[in-house]
Amino acid sequence: MTSTTEAITGGRLMVELLEEAGVEIVFGYPGGAILPFYDELYHSKKIKHILVRHEQGAIHMAEGYARSTGKLGVCIATSGPGATNLITGLTDAKMDSVPILAITGQVATDAIGTDAFQEADIFGITIPITKYNALIKKADDLARHFEEAIKIAMGGRPGPVLLDFPKDVQLGKTTVRKASSLKIAPHHYERPKVKGDPQEFAEALNVAKRPLLYVGGGAINSFASAEIKALAEKANAPVTTTLMGLGAFPGTHPLSVGMLGMHGTAYANKAVLECDYILNLGARFDDRVAKYQDFAPNAVRAHVDIDAAEFNKRINVDHILHGDLKDAIREILPFVKGGDRSEWISNIQSLKKNHPLDFDNSGETIKPQDFLQKVYTKTKGEAIVSTDVGQHQMWAAQYYLFDKPNTWLTSGGLGTMGYGLPAAIGAKFGNPDKTVICVTGDGSFQMCIQELATIAQSKLGVKILLFNNNFLGMVRQWQELFYEERFSESQWTYNPNFVKLAEAYDIPAMRIEKKSEIQKGVEFFLKDSGSALIEVMIPAEEKVFPMIPAGKSQQDLIEFKDLGKLKK
Amino acid sequence: MKHTLSILVNNHPGVMSHVSGLFTRRGYNIDSIAVGVTDDPEVSSMTIVLNGDDFVVGQVKNQLLKLPDVLRVQDMAYASSVQRELVLVSFSITEKNRSEALTICNGFDVKILEMTEDSLLIEFSGNSRQVTNIITVLKPFGIREISRTGQIAIAYRNQNVV
Ligand SMILES: Cc1ncc(C[n+]2csc(CCOP(=O)(O)OP(=O)(O)O)c2C)c(N)n1
Numbered sequence: 001m002t003s004t005t006e007a008i009t010g011g012r013l014m015v016e017l018l019e020e021a022g023v024e025i026v027f028g029y030p031g032g033a034i035l036p037f038y039d040e041l042y043h044s045k046k047i048k049h050i051l052v053r054h055e056q057g058a059i060h061m062a063e064g065y066a067r068s069t070g071k072l073g074v075c076i077a078t079s080g081p082g083a084t085n086l087i088t089g090l091t092d093a094k095m096d097s098v099p100i101l102a103i104t105g106q107v108a109t110d111a112i113g114t115d116a117f118q119e120a121d122i123f124g125i126t127i128p129i130t131k132y133n134a135l136i137k138k139a140d141d142l143a144r145h146f147e148e149a150i151k152i153a154m155g156g157r158p159g160p161v162l163l164d165f166p167k168d169v170q171l172g173k174t175t176v177r178k179a180s181s182l183k184i185a186p187h188h189y190e191r192p193k194v195k196g197d198p199q200e201f202a203e204a205l206n207v208a209k210r211p212l213l214y215v216g217g218g219a220i221n222s223f224a225s226a227e228i229k230a231l232a233e234k235a236n237a238p239v240t241t242t243l244m245g246l247g248a249f250p251g252t253h254p255l256s257v258g259m260l261g262m263h264g265t266a267y268a269n270k271a272v273l274e275c276d277y278i279l280n281l282g283a284r285f286d287d288r289v290a291k292y293q294d295f296a297p298n299a300v301r302a303h304v305d306i307d308a309a310e311f312n313k314r315i316n317v318d319h320i321l322h323g324d325l326k327d328a329i330r331e332i333l334p335f336v337k338g339g340d341r342s343e344w345i346s347n348i349q350s351l352k353k354n355h356p357l358d359f360d361n362s363g364e365t366i367k368p369q370d371f372l373q374k375v376y377t378k379t380k381g382e383a384i385v386s387t388d389v390g391q392h393q394m395w396a397a398q399y400y401l402f403d404k405p406n407t408w409l410t411s412g413g414l415g416t417m418g419y420g421l422p423a424a425i426g427a428k429f430g431n432p433d434k435t436v437i438c439v440t441g442d443g444s445f446q447m448c449i450q451e452l453a454t455i456a457q458s459k460l461g462v463k464i465l466l467f468n469n470n471f472l473g474m475v476r477q478w479q480e481l482f483y484e485e486r487f488s489e490s491q492w493t494y495n496p497n498f499v500k501l502a503e504a505y506d507i508p509a510m511r512i513e514k515k516s517e518i519q520k521g522v523e524f525f526l527k528d529s530g531s532a533l534i535e536v537m538i539p540a541e542e543k544v545f546p547m548i549p550a551g552k553s554q555q556d557l558i559e560f561k562d563l564g565k566l567k568k
Numbered sequence: 569m570k571h572t573l574s575i576l577v578n579n580h581p582g583v584m585s586h587v588s589g590l591f592t593r594r595g596y597n598i599d600s601i602a603v604g605v606t607d608d609p610e611v612s613s614m615t616i617v618l619n620g621d622d623f624v625v626g627q628v629k630n631q632l633l634k635l636p637d638v639l640r641v642q643d644m645a646y647a648s649s650v651q652r653e654l655v656l657v658s659f660s661i662t663e664k665n666r667s668e669a670l671t672i673c674n675g676f677d678v679k680i681l682e683m684t685e686d687s688l689l690i691e692f693s694g695n696s697r698q699v700t701n702i703i704t705v706l707k708p709f710g711i712r713e714i715s716r717t718g719q720i721a722i723a724y725r726n727q728n729v730v
Binding site: 127135148183187308311 | 578582
């Protein structure tokens with residue numbers, strides 16, 4: 001440890017270390033056990049603090065900020081109830097590999113373990129849901145823990161870290177402000193060398209007649225979009241992405257076959273069945289995509305990932321490259337040959353033509369798919385879109401095409417209702433010049449609805465697109481299809497007046513109910529850079545298609561046109 | 569199949585929970601776990617015995633290596649490592665079978681720690697099979713209490729010598 005002569009408090013040091021790490025914005029909520037830190041933050045000119053209305057909002061904002069900017073997201077909470085309110089967000093960030101630093105206050109070290117006021121063993125509680133966590137017992141250890149935590153959060157496969165600071169550690173003095181060495185093994189923060197044989201890897205692709213690239217969230221984390229595009233174009237290979245990978249490959253590219261999986265496009269899922277080679281780039285064979293071992297039954301399977309634990313975890317593969325995706329693709333590229341794949345490409349074209357994304361837009365009601373397409377056109381596809389969880393999430397994934405990485409923010413692994421609004425707020429703070437749209441449902445919206453106040457307080461221009469079906473729509477869809485229409489506790493018998501509610505927070509709002517109002521609605525919603533809420537009333541019966549029923553695989557995909565089959 | 573993993577970890581609070589929590593969370597069962605500090609006070613060594621096929625053990629190794637406090641994981645092949653466990657057994661004896669008990673103890677290279685009129689307290693170390701074996705042999709006498717350390721292991725330096 002190197003030392004300087006001047007002793008400062010732990011709280012002061014925490015602020016200075018955040019500043020040195022280049023952190024510009026933090027999302028938090030104060031309380032007794034974190035007050036020494038807040039007192040020091042008061043003096044910081046470099047760090048902007050956003051006061052939220054609930055700690056769950058703080059961590060989802062940090063996630064939205066991190067995912068849309070590629071930077072570290074930071075959130076702050078006090079001990080006990082403040083800290084436990086971060087649990088959902090930490091789990092979410094762990095599942096989706098989001099780099100988050102959560103800072104919590106803790107009761108003083110001499111009170112730890114005594115069931116003191118507002119004490120919770122947040123260290124113990126968060127062991128399974130963080131990439132790393134630590135309870136800091138001495139102000140002298142603070143610098144080392146900070147450096148380790150940030151490196152771990154950002155390095156390798158990113159993830160959330162939590163540091164717990166007892167009050168006396170924040171108040172204690174220290175001269176140790178730099179970690180001279182890290183205690184953790186380097187592979188947790190250094191960029192690993194690519195392991196495996198890129199040439200052999202490329203040759204398996206070269207001999208394939210019907211190759212398919214399957215791109216996941218790892219592509220976003222490794223900033224590998226340009227490399228993926230180069231690879232797809234050189235190999236003449238169609239590309240499908242997971243829900244997490246949307247935007248890593250341009251959705252408008254001729255080689256794009258859109259999203260695969262439970263609610264992916266029919267042509268992507270059919271391409272999986274037909275391909276003779278599938279190259280997984282930073283995805284994890286999630287069970288919503290690859291239900292069984294016979295995933296891509298006719299294909300040689302290859303996998304590139306930064307996390308060795310993902311290899312052969314659920315689905316066995318034939319070729320493995322371990323390392324950062326961007327580096328790995330750069331090593332494969334020189335060995336990749338073009339080859340004539342025109343037959344395969346035209347096969348894909350006809351799949352697209354014969355099995356398009358589809359919905360019935362004939363009636364007078366507003367169809368969410370139609371509305372989303374109009375929003376896509378109006379924003380020229382350039383908005384950052386966050387979603388909550390449910391039907392609206394899937395419609396947004398299907399009907400808003402993403403061309404750029406870091407523009408699609410959704411809770412993929414955990415499926416967290418309540419994520420959308422705060423994530424949009426975090427994204428807007430990170431991207432003040434971009435249009436940020438939160439697509440939500442009447443159920444999800446009410447989970448973190450209090451963050452409307454955070455929008456109002458910061459005069460933030462966040463656009464809220466609320467699809468109201470007076471139902472927990474996705475639950476209803478399953479009940480209709482698989483539980484013989486027993487709508488157990490999925491209908492709202494009370495919903496607030498969302499327009500008035502938004503207006504109570506000084507957010508302009510409007511409700512539309514008929515198809516004829518769509519244009520007016522889109523105009524109103526996107527007319528300027530300020531915040532706005534549009535409540536779109538949609539039919540409760542509207543469903544998300546295609547769909548692979550739970551527990552089934554690609555073969556069992558049901559398209560809109562097969563709806564009749566399902567009802568039997 | 570049984571596997572013995574030797575794991576080096578940072579020696580600070582919570583590391584044990586991190587490691588054992590990983591097993592719980594992923595649904596793997598630990599047969600035995602033994603922990604002690606190494607010559608470096610900052611580093612502890614853990615020996616974990618688990619039952620599983622190569623796939624399970626491969627997963628466990630990969631997942632363990634993801635924990636920042638885990639420095640090294642070694643799968644100890646039986647042929648190229650020493651594996652030992654210590655057991656303390658207290659069991660009943662009578663006047664009639666005392667000499668039989670002592671003969672067994674001699675034969676097994678057991679240390680006698682305490683002898684009373686009606687009991688023996690012994691210490692034995694060996695591989696897990698030998699430990700289980702001695703417990704089986706002593707069982708008919710009437711076991712009062714048993715304490716096993718769990719297995720520890722270390723690799724031979726010279727891999728040619730078995
Ligand atoms: C916190 C949380 N609780 C419950 C669920 C289960 N769930 C998944 S989708 C859904 C319904 C969502 O309804 P809404 O937000 O209105 O969206 P819609 O499906 O109607 O578009 C529910 C309850 C969840 N994903 N997250």
